[in-house]
Amino acid sequence: MRSAAERSKQLRNAVLVSAISLIPAGIAAAILCLCLKLAPALVILISALIFVIALAVLLILWKKTDLIRSILYYLYKVRHPEGSRKYFCPCCNRSLSGFADMRYYDDTERFDPARFKKQRQDVICPFCYSAPRQRILACWAEKNTDLLRRSEILYFAPEYSMMKWFRRNKIKVTTADLYDKRADLKLDITKIDLPDESYDMVIANHVLEHVSSYEAALSELRRILKPDGTMIVSFPIDPDLDTVKEQETGNAEERIRLFGQNDHVRVFGKDSEDIISSSGFSVSIIDVSDTPDPYLPVTGPADYDSNNIFICRRTET
Numbered sequence: 680m681r682s683a684a685e686r687s688k689q690l691r692n693a694v695l696v697s698a699i700s701l702i703p704a705g706i707a708a709a710i711l712c713l714c715l716k717l718a719p720a721l722v723i724l725i726s727a728l729i730f731v732i733a734l735a736v737l738l739i740l741w742k743k744t745d746l747i748r749s750i751l752y753y754l755y756k757v758r759h760p761e762g763s764r765k766y767f768c769p770c771c772n773r774s775l776s777g778f779a780d781m782r783y784y785d786d787t788e789r790f791d792p793a794r795f796k797k798q799r800q801d802v803i804c805p806f807c808y809s810a811p812r813q814r815i816l817a818c819w820a821e822k823n824t825d826l827l828r829r830s831e832i833l834y835f836a837p838e839y840s841m842m843k844w845f846r847r848n849k850i851k852v853t854t855a856d857l858y859d860k861r862a863d864l865k866l867d868i869t870k871i872d873l874p875d876e877s878y879d880m881v882i883a884n885h886v887l888e889h890v891s892s893y894e895a896a897l898s899e900l901r902r903i904l905k906p907d908g909t910m911i912v913s914f915p916i917d918p919d920l921d922t923v924k925e926q927e928t929g930n931a932e933e934r935i936r937l938f939g940q941n942d943h944v945r946v947f948g949k950d951s952e953d954i955i956s957s958s959g960f961s962v963s964i965i966d967v968s969d970t971p972d973p974y975l976p977v978t979g980p981a982d983y984d985s986n987n988i989f990i991c992r993r994t995e996t
């Protein structure tokens with residue numbers, strides 16, 4: 680469900696696009712009236728037509744977000760000369776003068792601001808919206824392209840920034856989501872409608888904190904993996920918790936208070952690695968100590984974003 684903040688942002692965008700479309704219609708009306716001295720009815724008709732065409736063109740461009748972002752990045756490079764671009768986003772392959780503060784703490788309908796207070800907030804790529812965890816994964820992916828190229832990959836809740844990386848590296852992935860219609864497959868991760876041993880690799884970043892049963896999800900992910908297949912997962916971890924904290928509640932405010940976000944139903948704790956291994960995996964965590972400095976910082980933006988990414992190998996029991 681969209682929050683009021685998202686709805687208001689969409690409304691602002693719609694008003695902005697409509698207002699911009701009025702500009703060419705207004706100019707056309709002025710020319711038709713002043714220069715060509717056409718009849719008022721004809722001027723209104725032609726101006727309305729130009730408004731509709733301008734609106735359609737803008738809406739098509741709006742959908743082509745990659746194109747718009749490339750144009751914006753070109754302008755960004757003009758304003759930020761190469762020497763000042765000391766940061767780098769490995770997801771969208773762009774050098775940056777800094778990461779952005781997305782002001783999540785202002786969106787109190789979705790987040791608990793207290794969870795962001797003590798964390799550094801300028802951690803989001805302004806072009807592909809990668810957070811530290813996606814940049815850590817992209818950095819790992821750069822070193823494991825051979826494995827990725829020879830794997831059949833199923834990606835749950837695909838993230839735009841990582842999809843940029845996969846597309847740029849020409850690695851095919853099948854995407855899955857229960858709600859997003861753009862995904863290749865509509866799948867419930869707790870009851871995956873696929874045969875056993877279907878994929879070489881599954882990816883599910885920040886999914887397990889949203890679903891009804893993380894145990895069922897882990898069991899299903901293991902089931903659809905081929906023997907020795909790889910699962911990549913990450914989820915919010917509260918470093919102060921010994922184990923997972925979860926509670927079913929239909930109240931969004933309660934979920935924000937308990938877990939920091941309106942659609943989280945749990946937060947994991949220190950025993951996350953044990954939880955995954957007991958589901959039939961051997962587990963390693965991506966070592967961020969060799970992540971290049973320009974990709975940093977590696978924590979945040981919330982205090983439960985420790986950004987541990989688990990690379991798990993299916994083991995046979």
Ligand SMILES: [Zn+2]
Pocket residue numbers: 768769770771772773804805806807808809840
């Ligand atoms: Zn980026």
